[in-house]
Amino acid sequence: MRSFGPFLGAGAAVLAAALFTGLLVPARVHAQNAKIPRTSDGKPDFSGTFEWPKSIGGPTCKCSATIFDKSKFAPLKAGGEPFFEPRTGDPQHDEPRSFCMPAGFPSGMLSANAVQMVQNKNYLVIVHEFQRMTRIIPMDGRPHREGLEPMFYGDPVGHWEGDTLVVETTNFKRWGLDDYYYTDPKEYRMHSEALRTIEHIKWKDASTVSYQLTIDDPKVFAGAWTQDFEMKARPDWDKMGLFEYICEENNRCPGGKCKEP
Amino acid sequence: MKPAWFLFAALPLALPLAAHHSFNAEYDDTKPVTVTGTVTKVEWQNPHIWFFVDAKGTDGTVTHWAFSGGAPGQLMRRGINKDVIQPGMTIVVRGFRAKDGSNNGTGGTVTFPDGRMVFTAGAEDKLPETKK
Numbered sequence: 243m244r245s246f247g248p249f250l251g252a253g254a255a256v257l258a259a260a261l262f263t264g265l266l267v268p269a270r271v272h273a274q275n276a277k278i279p280r281t282s283d284g285k286p287d288f289s290g291t292f293e294w295p296k297s298i299g300g301p302t303c304k305c306s307a308t309i310f311d312k313s314k315f316a317p318l319k320a321g322g323e324p325f326f327e328p329r330t331g332d333p334q335h336d337e338p339r340s341f342c343m344p345a346g347f348p349s350g351m352l353s354a355n356a357v358q359m360v361q362n363k364n365y366l367v368i369v370h371e372f373q374r375m376t377r378i379i380p381m382d383g384r385p386h387r388e389g390l391e392p393m394f395y396g397d398p399v400g401h402w403e404g405d406t407l408v409v410e411t412t413n414f415k416r417w418g419l420d421d422y423y424y425t426d427p428k429e430y431r432m433h434s435e436a437l438r439t440i441e442h443i444k445w446k447d448a449s450t451v452s453y454q455l456t457i458d459d460p461k462v463f464a465g466a467w468t469q470d471f472e473m474k475a476r477p478d479w480d481k482m483g484l485f486e487y488i489c490e491e492n493n494r495c496p497g498g499k500c501k502e503p
Numbered sequence: 504m505k506p507a508w509f510l511f512a513a514l515p516l517a518l519p520l521a522a523h524h525s526f527n528a529e530y531d532d533t534k535p536v537t538v539t540g541t542v543t544k545v546e547w548q549n550p551h552i553w554f555f556v557d558a559k560g561t562d563g564t565v566t567h568w569a570f571s572g573g574a575p576g577q578l579m580r581r582g583i584n585k586d587v588i589q590p591g592m593t594i595v596v597r598g599f600r601a602k603d604g605s606n607n608g609t610g611g612t613v614t615f616p617d618g619r620m621v622f623t624a625g626a627e628d629k630l631p632e633t634k635k
Contacts, residue, residue, distance in 0.1 A: 337528035342550070355577065371576055485576025492548040494571070495529040500607040503555055503569035 278405070278445035281361065286405050286445050288359045288366060291480035295352060295453045295471035308352040308471065310420050310431075316463040323434045323461045325419075333497035336430075341496045342489035346394040346417040348439055348455060350375040355487075356479050366400060366407065374487050379409050386412055392435050409441040419457075434461035449475045526609070526625070534600040536608050538568050542592045547585040549574055551625060554588050554610060556596060570596050570610030572623035583621055588613060598624075 279287040300311035318325055329336045339345055345353060353372035360367040364382045369375070381400040390397060396411035419431040442454040451473040458466035494501050526532075540558035552572040557565050572578060575585075588594065593616055598609040611624040 333528050340528040355574075356580065371574075479580065482580065485574070485579060487549050487574060487576060489550040491550070492546055492553065493550055494553060494569070495601060495603075495607060498529045498602045500529070500569075500601045500603055500605045503567040503606050 277448045279448070281363070283363065285363075285402065286407070287361055288407070288443065288445075288451060289361045291356055291358045291476050291482075291484070292451060292473040293476055294354055294357055294370070295455075295473050298470045298472055300469070307354045307420075310457075311469055314467050314469045316465040316467040319460070319462060319464045322463070323432075325431055325433075325462050327430050327432045329430060337497070340493075340498070342493055344394040345373055345375065346415070347375070347377065347396055347411065348457075349418050349420050350395075352420060356476070356484060357473065358480070358484050366409075369484060371484050371487055373489060374484075381407070386410075392416070396437070396439070406442050406444040409439075409443065411439045411441075412437075432462075433457070433459050436461040440466075446472065451475065529601060530599045530609050531602045532599050535597070536600045537595065537597050538570075538608075539595045540566075540568065540593070542588055542590050542594060543567075544590060545585065545588055547575055549576075552578065552585075552623070554596075554613075556594065566606060568596070568606045568608065570598055570608050570623075571625075572610050573625040577625060578623065581622065583623065587621055588623075 279289070281287045294308060296308055297311060300313065301309070333340055344350065350370055350372055351357075351368075353370065355371040357371070358369045360369070364380060366379045366381060368377045368379065375395065377395055377398055379398045379400045381402070383401065384399060386397050386399055390413055392413055392415040394415055394417060397413040398409050398411040400407050400409040402408070414433065414435060414437040416432060416435050419433045436459055438458040440456040440458065442452070442456075444452050446452040453471040453473050454468060455471065456466050456468040457463070538556055538558050540556040542554055543557050544555040546553040546555075552575055554570050554572065556568045556570065558568060559565050578584070595614040596608075596610045596612070597614075598611045601607040609624060611622070612620055613623050614620045
């Protein structure tokens with residue numbers, strides 16, 4: 243549910259106060275923030291359909307998917323788990339997605355497909371069209387679950403810091419970090435089971451969501467590192483809705499072994 | 504949804520598309536293929552659409568080919584629906600051959616007899632040569 247009206251008034255009041263008190267904040271920023279979609283209880287509302295997170299600057303993949311910017315990486319931890327893992331020639335290892343195995347998070351989030359978010363007071367649900375990756379993020383203050391086996395998409399919990407939704411995800415399975423493997427097979431990047439991700443999600447303006455992702459993998463990196471992305475709202479895609487993606491339906495070339503035509 | 508024809512000439516020719524998550528595992532980007540033939544079947548299913556083409560050689564022999572396109576959802580966001588390629592149509596397909604040497608491949612573009620061309624590749628597949 244989106245409500246704009248009441249906050250236009252509030253925004254104008256804030257703007258007037260800022261100008262009166264001489265705060266050095268551009269008026270345009272307040273005007274933009276006042277227009278972001280909000281729920282009836284005043285929280286930013288991310289409900290809608292978006293393009294996948296795209297890098298702000300930095301290198302681009304020779305593909306549509308977004309990749310991580312290696313200049314953002316923290317130094318590798320001496321004696322830590324290997325970040326770069328060579329191919330073995332076994333497609334079950336080298337490309338499990340060819341067998342319809344999950345891309346996992348955060349890799350799947352960067353795939354070049356539509357992303358729909360559905361929000362209510364207690365949950366944000368992020369559904370990615372690729373593999374129908376679904377993350378149900380509690381925002382009611384509950385802690386992470388305990389005693390779970392490691393998972394492809396981890397265990398997320400969210401909380402609000404002002405207009406920013408902060409999502410911490412833990413309990414990952416060791417898995418591919420991103421799709422850079424496809425641009426340079428020498429740099430097949432893996433994260434460890436110790437991975438913890440922190441997402442900062444906020445509206446940058448009325449049509450763009452700022453999506454900041456922090457990678458904290460203490461078995462691989464000497465410290466946490468962060469990369470900034472943007473997600474463009476696509477109301478036209480929202481009208482179309484997400485399409486089904488059942489990989490097992492007709493996967494004719496699993497691991498490169500195709501059925502005869 | 505009404506099909507929208509995407510003229511290949513309108514695509515950014517330097518579009519740096521390369522490997523889909525499964526492209527490198529399944530197809531050989533050093534083996535481009537161009538096949539002209541008649542569509543015999545279309546499988547409008549995930550994770551990729553497949554269309555089947557019979558190509559007749561100069562000696563009259565018929566070779567059966569199968570080509571993989573994008574996911575149905577990816578194509579529909581481009582305005583390409585299942586009516587765009589239908590059995591009985593004569594088409595020219597450009598793409599890359601399967602690594603296993605079978606008569607399978609990616610179908611990056613499809614050209615019709617009237618010159619129209621549609622971009623049928625997956626969102627991250629390598630694009631074939633752009634010349635018609």
